Amino acid sequence: MSNNQQIALDHDGKSIWKFLVSEMKPKGKFFTPFNIISVPVILLGFALIVIRFWKGLGSITNLTQDTPWGLWIGFDVVTGVAFAGGAYVLTFMVYILNMRQYHSIVRVTVLNGFLAYVFYAGALLLDLGRPWHVINPIIGNSFGVSSVLFLVAWHFLLYMIAQLIEFSPAIAEWLGARRAHKILSGMTLAAVIFGITLSMLHQSGLGALYLMAKEKIHPLWYSEFIPVMFFVSSIFAGLSMVILEGSISHKVFFSQISEKNHIAQKSIIRGLSKICAGTMFAYFFLQLLVFVHKQRWDLLNTGMGHWFLLEMLGFVLLPMLLFFVSYRNNNITMIKLAAILTMLGVILNRLNVTVIGFKWDMAIRYVPSWMEIIVTLAVIFTEIWIFRWVINRMPVLRDSPSWVNEHQ
Numbered sequence: 425m426s427n428n429q430q431i432a433l434d435h436d437g438k439s440i441w442k443f444l445v446s447e448m449k450p451k452g453k454f455f456t457p458f459n460i461i462s463v464p465v466i467l468l469g470f471a472l473i474v475i476r477f478w479k480g481l482g483s484i485t486n487l488t489q490d491t492p493w494g495l496w497i498g499f500d501v502v503t504g505v506a507f508a509g510g511a512y513v514l515t516f517m518v519y520i521l522n523m524r525q526y527h528s529i530v531r532v533t534v535l536n537g538f539l540a541y542v543f544y545a546g547a548l549l550l551d552l553g554r555p556w557h558v559i560n561p562i563i564g565n566s567f568g569v570s571s572v573l574f575l576v577a578w579h580f581l582l583y584m585i586a587q588l589i590e591f592s593p594a595i596a597e598w599l600g601a602r603r604a605h606k607i608l609s610g611m612t613l614a615a616v617i618f619g620i621t622l623s624m625l626h627q628s629g630l631g632a633l634y635l636m637a638k639e640k641i642h643p644l645w646y647s648e649f650i651p652v653m654f655f656v657s658s659i660f661a662g663l664s665m666v667i668l669e670g671s672i673s674h675k676v677f678f679s680q681i682s683e684k685n686h687i688a689q690k691s692i693i694r695g696l697s698k699i700c701a702g703t704m705f706a707y708f709f710l711q712l713l714v715f716v717h718k719q720r721w722d723l724l725n726t727g728m729g730h731w732f733l734l735e736m737l738g739f740v741l742l743p744m745l746l747f748f749v750s751y752r753n754n755n756i757t758m759i760k761l762a763a764i765l766t767m768l769g770v771i772l773n774r775l776n777v778t779v780i781g782f783k784w785d786m787a788i789r790y791v792p793s794w795m796e797i798i799v800t801l802a803v804i805f806t807e808i809w810i811f812r813w814v815i816n817r818m819p820v821l822r823d824s825p826s827w828v829n830e831h832q
Contacts, residue, residue: 440599443599447817451816451817452816458808462805462808462809465798465801465802465805466802466805466806466809468798468802469798469799469801469802469803469805469806470802472484472795472798472799472802473550473799473802476550476799477555480553481551481553484793484795484796484799485792485793485795485796486790486791486792486793486796487551487790488790490783490786491782491783491786491790492551492553493551493778493779493782494551494779494790494792494796495779495792495796495797495800496547496548496550496551496796496799496800497548497551497778498774498775498777498778498779499771499774499775499800500543500544500547500548500800500803501544501545501547501548501551501630502630502774502777502778503770503771503774503775504540504543504544504547505540505541505544505626505627505630505658506627506654506657506658506661506662506770506774507540507661507662507665507767507770508536508537508540508541508544508662508665509537509623509627509658509659509661509662509663509665510533510536510537510662510663510665510666511533511534511536511537511538511587511590511619511623511662512537512619512620512623512624512662513659513662513663513699514526514529514530514533514534514662514663514666515530515533515534515590515616515619515620516616516620518530519612519613519616519617520616520617520620525688525691525692525695526692526695526696528685528688528692529666529670529692531591531594531819531820531821532669532670532673532815532820532821533666533669534587534590534591535591535594535811535814535815535820536665536666536669536811537587537662538584538587538588538590538591539807539810539811540807541580541583541584541587542584543803543804543806543807544803545580545584546803547800547803550799561573561574561576561577562574562577562578562581572629572632572633572635572636573633575625575626575629576626576629576630576633579622579623579625579626579629580626582618582622583619583622583623583626586615586616586618586619586622587615587619589608589611589612589615590612590615590616590619592608592611593605593608593609593612594818594819594820595818596608597818597819597824597825597828598817598818598819600825602827605828624655627654627655627658628651628652628654628655629651630654631650631651631652631653631654631655631777632650632651634646634650634777634778635648635650635651637782640782640783641777641781641782642728642776642781642782642784643718643720643723644715644720644723644728644729644732644781645732645773645776645777645781646777646781647714647718649710649714650777652710653707653710653711656703656706656707656710657707657770657773659699659703660699660700660703660704660707660766660770661766661767661770663696663699663700663703664700664762664763664764664766664767664770665763665767666696667693667696667697667700667759667760667763668760668763668764668767670689670692670693671693671760673815673821674686674689676812677815677816677821680815680816680821680822681821681822682822682823685821690754690756693756693759693760694751694754694756694759697747697750697751697759697762697763698747698751700743700744700747700762700763700766701744701747701748701751704740704743704744704747704766705744707740708736708740708741708744711736711740728781728784731776731780732776734772735769735772735773735776738765738769739765739766739768739769739772739773740769742765743762743763743765743766743769744762746758746759746761746762746765747759747762747766750762
């Protein structure tokens, strides 16, 4: 966009309207493998969501009064929020620790985190029997202002606002709104500090929700340190997502990335792998301390014990070692493999706490219906569609307009 167009956008509402309408037009090929797979899933998911709100939860889910929380909470919310943790970790590294080498991936990480929170907060509405009562935990009605749910609800709400402010300079650059950009850029550091504080609290707060379910969670996964474990694991979960998402974005949106950032990508991934290895070691050591302290040796030689060992050895210890070795050997492919294994391990851990190990001794166990899975996939695919739309239009991966540096 030329400078004249940008100035016009600042002063002419009609020009802004025409610009926004033109931006709604699709860019690139439509009949791609991802589109062909995702569009039918999204349409089917939307139809199932309509049925859910029309006929109730029981019409498409296997949730019951005994098991009111299932896949939509365990995966869409609890697991999804962990993967969105890369936003608060990266902003802390760049804006607080001044690790400027990671600055090029901050915007895309914040965008990914913001969309994750918006969509997973939306998925939370699907799981509520009476969605219009979602206001209750926010105002403290029925639950009270001292409940963990009240805390988590406010953290979610405020953190989404903080992330929107963090990303807003990119929106202003897209619209050519110079004055708004100056104001919003000045708010970024305060929003980052506020957002980091909120995210650290609610990552652990989600774990704190399950402290009240001591008799329901399998002893191998329950401990008084669940909030700490959720917080620590959100660090390497979020960074693993950054590694995987960044690797995919550099291939899909190759033309938008400058040569300088292309060259820096490998060193960024290598640096993130070192942090992942360190935090995974801390997590594994904490889990080992809790296990030894609780003296649960007898449970290891059971079906759930074997499942626990698979999680800890196969999806924590193994990727931790892969991160460390690949960092030392500068093996980017191995780092990506470690990131995938780590993400699978985080999914497994969150589902073990919220679904698999939750009421594990019941005669009739909860298993999500195929319709619950379709809705979950529809939520993820819709998020990816919006993510792609934003990347193709706003200066997220590509460099900011020249006027940004001129007016700093």
